[in-house]
Amino acid sequence: MNRINKVGSLPSHVKLETGPGGLERISVQTPEAQALVYLQGAHLASWRPRDQKHDVLWMSRHSRFEPGQPIRGGVPICFPWFGARREDASSPAHGFARRRLWQLEEVQIPQPESVLLELSLSDDEETRSLWPAAFELRYRLLIGPELLMTLTVKNRDDQPFVFEEALHTYFTVGDVRRVRVYGLQGAEYLDKTDHMVRKRQEESVVRVDKETDRLYVNTTASCLLEDETLGRRITIDKQGSSSTVVWNPWIDKARALEDFGDDEWSGMICIETANAADNAVALGPGQSHSMQVTLRVTPYHP
Numbered sequence: 001m002n003r004i005n006k007v008g009s010l011p012s013h014v015k016l017e018t019g020p021g022g023l024e025r026i027s028v029q030t031p032e033a034q035a036l037v038y039l040q041g042a043h044l045a046s047w048r049p050r051d052q053k054h055d056v057l058w059m060s061r062h063s064r065f066e067p068g069q070p071i072r073g074g075v076p077i078c079f080p081w082f083g084a085r086r087e088d089a090s091s092p093a094h095g096f097a098r099r100r101l102w103q104l105e106e107v108q109i110p111q112p113e114s115v116l117l118e119l120s121l122s123d124d125e126e127t128r129s130l131w132p133a134a135f136e137l138r139y140r141l142l143i144g145p146e147l148l149m150t151l152t153v154k155n156r157d158d159q160p161f162v163f164e165e166a167l168h169t170y171f172t173v174g175d176v177r178r179v180r181v182y183g184l185q186g187a188e189y190l191d192k193t194d195h196m197v198r199k200r201q202e203e204s205v206v207r208v209d210k211e212t213d214r215l216y217v218n219t220t221a222s223c224l225l226e227d228e229t230l231g232r233r234i235t236i237d238k239q240g241s242s243s244t245v246v247w248n249p250w251i252d253k254a255r256a257l258e259d260f261g262d263d264e265w266s267g268m269i270c271i272e273t274a275n276a277a278d279n280a281v282a283l284g285p286g287q288s289h290s291m292q293v294t295l296r297v298t299p300y301h302p
């Protein structure tokens with residue numbers, strides 16, 4: 001067993017392989033779904049249920065796959081802060097967890113059609129130089145016809161700490177101008193495209209017709225992504241999360257991002273399950289907090 005894989009022999013439909021940029025990844029093929037998880041960032045990069053022609057998770061054709069560099073797509077794990085770090089703009093955006101090599105702790109086959117992976121990340125000298133706290137992250141992925149992602153943070157320090165977190169999920173869509181996002185009506189949000197001004201979601205549906213970057217706070221609601229172009233609905237049910245982020249860079253921001261194709265903005269939307277801003281989490285020594293999201297895909301033909 002190598003240092004990043006505490007698991008001995010792997011079941012037949014789970015393989016450890018080397019992906020682009022030499023990044024190690026776990027390839028999962030079950031009768032009901034396929035997925036790819038990079039050990040860097042415990043980064044779920046692909047999930048496609050058997051009945052889906054298109055991957056549920058979007059990945060830029062221009063994504064970097066380099067040690068220590070964020071991957072543009074899939075589900076980046078943001079921890080221990082979300083976005084730019086308020087107290088130190090030189091710190092890596094969205095924290096360090098998505099850049100670090102995680103350990104594969106466990107592989108299980110709970111049902112014939114699913115695979116359960118558990119990965120971990122603990123503090124070390126490098127993380128403590130950025131964020132002086134002792135912690136352990138555990139990330140469980142139940143991969144099958146549905147997808148269950150659970151991020152658990154444990155405070156292993158003798159002091160309390162406060163953190164932000166997000167499962168920054170990029171969804172593939174047929175045309176972002178024709179998708180509808182339900183579930184956020186009445187929620188307050190910080191509008192990053194308007195100097196983080198606090199607003200309220202008045203309409204029942206969120207639609208994208210310009211750069212959209214909203215951190216909805218104090219909402220535990222499930223969301224529904226309706227994609228008439230791809231003929232599917234994706235439900236996003238969450239536990240232990242009080243923030244939801246909706247992001248699409250639109251034309252200019254996509255062009256400005258090196259690892260984002262100029263023409264790719266219309267094919268994706270981020271609906272992120274988070275605890276950020278007002279919803280940052282305080283943990284005392286020895287305490288743990290879990291955030292969970294379940295994705296389900298159903299046909300939709302309006």
Ligand code: TA6
Pocket residue numbers: 070083093094168192213245247270272
């Ligand atoms: O979640 C939305 C957001 O905070 C946007 O403001 C944009 O910065 C996006 O995340 C991507 O961030 P990244 O650091 O991955 O380029």
